[in-house]
Amino acid sequence: MPTTTNAYKQRLKSVLNQLHIDSMRKKRKLKIPGVESRQDLLTAKRNAKMARSTHAYVRGNTIQFYDWLEKAEIRSLPHGPATWICGDCHTGNLGPIADANGRIEIQIRDLDQTVIGNPAHDLIRLGLSLATAARGSALPGVKTINMIEALFAGYAEAFDDQSAQEADAAKRPEVARVVMREAVRRSWKHLARERLEDIQPTIPLGDRFWPISSDERAQIEALFEKDTIASLATSLRGRPNTGNVTVLDAAYWVKGCSSLGRLRYAVLLDVDGGVIDGDDLCLIDIKEGVKAAAPRYPDVVMPRDNAERVVEGARNLSPHLGERMRSATLQGRPVILRELLPQDLKLEIEQVGETEAMSVARYLALIVGRAHARQMDKETRRNWLSEMKRTRTKSMDAPMWLWSSILELVGSHEVGYLEHCRRYALAAAG
Template identity: 20%
Template sequence: MIHQIQAFNAGRDPERLKIKYSKMRSNAFVFMRGSCHLFYGQLPDESIFKSAPLTWVCGDLHLENFGSYKGDNRLAYFDVNDFDESVLAPASWDLLRMLTSIWVGAESLSLSRSEAATLCKVFLESYCDSLAHGKAYWVERDTSQGLIGQLLDELRSRERGDFLDSRTQTKGKKRLILIDGKKALEPSKKQRASVEDFLAVFAKTQTNPDFYEVRDVARRIAGTGSLGVERYVILVKGKGGNDGNYLLDLKQSLPSSLVPYLSTKQPKWETHAHRGVAIQRRFQAVSMAFLHPVHLDNGPYVLRDLQPSEDRISLDHACQSIDALKQSIQTMGKIVAWSQLRSSGREGSAISDELISFGQHTDWCEQLLAASEACAQQVEEDSNTFNAAFDDGAFRQ
């Protein structure tokens, strides 16, 4: 297992990879987030993981991969928001990883085993019920409640200037990205020039080229699984004036780590960035702002509006009631069902009638719940093995 982790992360930016390994050492939930490639290699040999309808899946569905964002219509939404691992796979794959994340995250979220079991059942029941109804909806500010409603209200009321001030600093009359070693690192001259040259060419293809005039570039630190992959935060002119600036995210796209374990034929995508963006557009009712598959000199990237890692709900039971957590998990179950319905019948995915039947006939749920407990135990064991190796210096850069 240790060699698998080292091989999977080979070639990544050493500075950010060091941060990734350190984060993975913190607890089993973060370890799970950083080792998606291990998870599917240990998929239980149960019929539900082969016979479930084929759907477009996130691939890395877990509690932290739901969040809020501004859509390309500039309204705020809550949805699945990470598609690095997305592929065509049995619907049960996303469900298993999500349920496993609840079990594994229980301790860090101050949940008892019985409370985690309850949340797993709430998620599955909500998913099945929404799938059985056969109609895809979405979560926005006016239709959301509880913790998610509060998050979307905060995003709607957030002033652009305040957000920019939290991620940038002003030197003279110039606004520059804040290099703090936590969210951003200094790029090399070559990296800066590469990003600037790319965006200058990209801008010419857009309706308002001046919007994409580069003001500053930094290497971005965000997420867990993708840490070490080439990623930048770009400050652009936007609507003009310091408070009219925008922050964009530019992230390298790599092959999905699920591919070695798939027997399903995948579409022939132009690049991995095109794969991720296409599936994201199918999943979400409204796409994230500035979402584009693009190409830099060293391969495919995804360009999009910068999505702060803070734009997620807190599921810590020490801070939230169990009823509030149930309501949030229930919404997540609905979102997954709606996403599968919305993307049904596309390039090999099951049609809605097949998905509706899957949601109506729920005899597979107990099998899935039992499998998720077993997977959680495996993640815990792998996390302990990783921790021991980390402490022995196996992951020193």
């Protein structure tokens, strides 16, 4: 690419970026925070999100789950094989994911807490998430019991019927069918309007995207000058590697709940220099990799770098996502990069209907079970299934260790949620 063209593109980017910031501030009169005031605002946003419902509190307060694991009678839990686990397996962390060739499956979509640990922890956390969704939906208590029974049945199916794992379309509940249909029909324009509000090559500043400093911008641009990182954008959807990947725009991304306060950036790239349509544009999510709070098994070998750990966990648990991720270093911290595809969606199950409650629980547990089972040989799967069923009783189909764990956790999180609301309300009033 000629030098004059590169110089023109750099000037054009600078002018577009400044005009965009000025217009957003003037027309929408947004109070956009600077770098120095981010943390306080992010903490307030996180507290507000967690105060919305018990289910939201469970999603944003992973630490309370791990605290319970440390204090619980661990001897009553089955000791599963050393397996990569999600570590934060709630309903919002599952959803449709596209691979590099556009094939779509529902898999685990957030691996910040992934470690090699006890797979029982994922099943318990998923059960807690579903139970709080049931309570938020005002379902009768017996329905919650039925959901936990269905949860265990779906998870066990992944180990008992390994040969039939891929034929799951008929097993999807309506909520999964709806989100899959949405994922299949989506294009770049859907992603752009949802994330960027338009299809122009800029990131709109506002509540979700905040401006970054010139130093942050320079470090992000330097990151994409590396071939190993630039290839993340050029390798997907058959894009030709015709030249350098160019950073068109970048912003701090106010996203998630438990991740608020970490490094998080949205980066808009031009892949082939044309900026003609969606195939030329690429939206990258950069997220800081932090030390996992999830308990890991002792003496297992995992990457010491937290970004590399997340990528390796994704490759084992969610192959569609793992092949689209890279680890790197930004501002001296480990970060994970992945391209956001239009087909990547989350299952929003804040509430669950009475008629679908059991099918939702069964199906989501099946997805998690498959992620675990694909890492085990036939004998290990058989032994793990036998170990899980060890404390089943005549009164219910789920083992007692699963039911009693979820019961304790629902109680402690209900208390924690109300206490959080009290503290948040007092802080907001002050």
